[in-house]
Amino acid sequence: MLHLMAPLNWLLRRKLVYRITDMFPEALIAAMPRVPWFLRLFHRLTIFWRKRVDRFEVLGEDQRTLLVRQGIAPERITLVRDPSPVIITPGTKPLPIPQQLQGRKVLLYSGNFGVAHEYETFVQAYTKFHAEGSGKVALWLNAIGAGADAVERELSGRRLPFFRTQPLPLDRVANLLVTPAAHLITLRKAFVGIVVPSKVFGCIDSGRDIIYLGPEESDLHLLCHAKMTPGRYTRVDIGDVVAMVRALEELAASDAHVPA
Numbered sequence: 001m002l003h004l005m006a007p008l009n010w011l012l013r014r015k016l017v018y019r020i021t022d023m024f025p026e027a028l029i030a031a032m033p034r035v036p037w038f039l040r041l042f043h044r045l046t047i048f049w050r051k052r053v054d055r056f057e058v059l060g061e062d063q064r065t066l067l068v069r070q071g072i073a074p075e076r077i078t079l080v081r082d083p084s085p086v087i088i089t090p091g092t093k094p095l096p097i098p099q100q101l102q103g104r105k106v107l108l109y110s111g112n113f114g115v116a117h118e119y120e121t122f123v124q125a126y127t128k129f130h131a132e133g134s135g136k137v138a139l140w141l142n143a144i145g146a147g148a149d150a151v152e153r154e155l156s157g158r159r160l161p162f163f164r165t166q167p168l169p170l171d172r173v174a175n176l177l178v179t180p181a182a183h184l185i186t187l188r189k190a191f192v193g194i195v196v197p198s199k200v201f202g203c204i205d206s207g208r209d210i211i212y213l214g215p216e217e218s219d220l221h222l223l224c225h226a227k228m229t230p231g232r233y234t235r236v237d238i239g240d241v242v243a244m245v246r247a248l249e250e251l252a253a254s255d256a257h258v259p260a
Contacts, residue, residue: 018050022195025043058080062218063196066194083201085201086205088207095172105252117145121244125242139155185200186213187220192214211234211236213238215238
């Protein structure tokens with residue numbers, strides 16, 4: 001759309017406001033082990049047209065940083081965050097805990113779990129946590145995507161406790177978000193500023209703990225650090241299995257919400 005609207009607005013001398021969600025072709029490039037020449041050329045052309053946009057609306061500070069690095073003047077960039085996709089009130093009731101997770105605190109991953117989301121560190125830590133630790137936390141994987149399939153495959157092969165469901169209808173998401181003791185959010189470093197998981201707003205509004213596995217530079221960390229109650233938010237660096245195990249043990253020992 002940018003490659004259509006930017007030239008058209010330039011010809012018509014109209015002002016163009018570009019609201020960015022996930023950034024393309026950067027998201028495609030970040031998922032590739034080797035980027036073909038024609039995609040690199042297309043990326044350069046994309047930046048060329050971005051520099052001719054009058055005003056940008058970005059979803060996060062990490063997006064702003066990325067655009068500035070591409071040569072976009074900071075004064076042409078405005079932060080306009082997305083609201084939570086669901087409304088959570090004090091009267092929002094949690095869903096029943098699946099039988100497979102009974103007796104443990106529930107760690108929920110909900111939504112898309114694709115190539116942008118790190119899972120290797122979590123799987124290693126989760127394995128160690130159940131083999132050598134208390135094992136008092138269990139994963140509810142309410143997700144679709146290649147990452148979700150990989151996590152299910154790994155945990156099933158290791159005979160570790162978890163429960164997987166397909167994403168629930170939107171009218172039940174608020175109830176789902178207040179169900180677990182904590183939420184798991186992950187992001188690979190290559191995707192910082194390129195994709196902005198909107199589910200973080202619902203996770204924060206739920207009042208449950210959050211464990212974020214990913215880079216500090218992401219807006220995910222900025223939002224959670226600013227809005228979460230101290231002690232209810234933990235960030236773990238990618239690759240730090242020991243810290244992830246510690247986060248799981250702290251959740252197991254905490255007074256985090258456990259639905260009746």
